[in-house]
Amino acid sequence: MASAAKSAVRETPGNFVEFSQVNRVKDEHLQRNLSTRDCWDGYAHHRSVVTELLVRSSRSDDGALCVLGAGNCNDLDLQKLLHTFSEIHLVDLDDEAISEGVNRQLPGEQPQLHQHGHCDITGVTHLLANWSADSVPTNDELDACLAELAQVPQLGLPSNFDVVASVCVLTQLFDSVVGTLGESHPRFVEFITAIRTQHLQLMLNLLRPGGTGVLITDIVASTTLPQLLTIPDADLLPTISRAINERNFFTGTNPAILESLFRTHPAIAPQVTRIRHSPPWRWQLLNKVHAVYAIEVTRR
Numbered sequence: 001m002a003s004a005a006k007s008a009v010r011e012t013p014g015n016f017v018e019f020s021q022v023n024r025v026k027d028e029h030l031q032r033n034l035s036t037r038d039c040w041d042g043y044a045h046h047r048s049v050v051t052e053l054l055v056r057s058s059r060s061d062d063g064a065l066c067v068l069g070a071g072n073c074n075d076l077d078l079q080k081l082l083h084t085f086s087e088i089h090l091v092d093l094d095d096e097a098i099s100e101g102v103n104r105q106l107p108g109e110q111p112q113l114h115q116h117g118h119c120d121i122t123g124v125t126h127l128l129a130n131w132s133a134d135s136v137p138t139n140d141e142l143d144a145c146l147a148e149l150a151q152v153p154q155l156g157l158p159s160n161f162d163v164v165a166s167v168c169v170l171t172q173l174f175d176s177v178v179g180t181l182g183e184s185h186p187r188f189v190e191f192i193t194a195i196r197t198q199h200l201q202l203m204l205n206l207l208r209p210g211g212t213g214v215l216i217t218d219i220v221a222s223t224t225l226p227q228l229l230t231i232p233d234a235d236l237l238p239t240i241s242r243a244i245n246e247r248n249f250f251t252g253t254n255p256a257i258l259e260s261l262f263r264t265h266p267a268i269a270p271q272v273t274r275i276r277h278s279p280p281w282r283w284q285l286l287n288k289v290h291a292v293y294a295i296e297v298t299r300r
């Protein structure tokens with residue numbers, strides 16, 4: 001097992017976002033995590049694909065891994081990951097989900113595991129939480145929030161990670177906009193675009209030069225693509241490609257758009273040298289199946 005003493009990451013100053021007592025966006029994520037807390041067995045295939053991807057992305061056996069959206073850690077085989085990474089930093093809004101998830105897998109003191117609960121990786125959740133159909137934000141409030149999203153948030157996390165993984169958190173970030181601003185708002189797409197760009201920039205900022213970002217995202221669920229429940233694995237890619245052509249996928253997750261951001265966005269592309277897509281796989285989530293894929297990028 002890799003040693004905790006050889007720290008590959010650098011501590012940087014930063015601010016944890018303080019939450020007001022009432023933050024309905026955060027509460028919604030906490031409730032979702034409670035509903036999936038006992039899904040360890042159902043996540044087995046998803047966990048094995050995610051863990052393998054992260055192990056494969058590591059270039060050494062004592063690197064540092066950062067996981068954005070770690071939640072219950074049901075999609076991470078922590079024991080296996082600790083054979084590859086000397087430090088693992090688990091980041092989420094939900095402090096309790098992380099600590100219970102870690103305790104379930106590895107009870108007792110784990111000096112190599114660093115828990116960053118209460119951490120809002122967008123820095124704007126407290127602003128979104130004020131908005132609803134009954135409390136529509138003004139254009140000035142929207143502009144102020146977009147100005148925040150144009151910055152990469154200072155999360156008080158170390159930098160210089162060998163691998164940074166985003167584990168199905170992107171769609172949850174989008175969902176926070178759906179549940180507050182609403183999909184029919186004229187500036188909805190602007191917000192989805194801003195959150196997505198900020199998230200890719202955050203991943204790259206946390207990486208050391210030559211490190212690997214692994215963006216894992218769910219793209220469509222069996223609720224709108226019921227074939228996911230029955231088709232053989234060999235049909236998964238063509239079925240998802242057809243769904244994308246028919247615009248049947250989660251807003252903001254089109255792999256072609258994500259790839260083009262990594263290739264051409266002026267604030268992102270200069271930091272990226274290599275882009276690879278993984279084949280899609282299925283994730284059993286309660287009574288639904290989600291299709292998931294990953295894009296791996298190397299930081300220049």
Ligand SMILES: C[S@@+](CC[C@H](N)C(=O)[O-])C[C@H]1O[C@@H](n2cnc3c(N)ncnc32)[C@H](O)[C@@H]1O
Binds near residue numbers: 030076091121122172
């Ligand atoms: C679909 S879950 C990921 C699955 C999780 N790794 C597991 O095994 O349970 C998405 C996670 O993103 C977290 N999340 C949502 N919005 C967030 C934000 N703004 N900042 C940090 N984490 C967030 C949720 O709390 C949740 O744990």
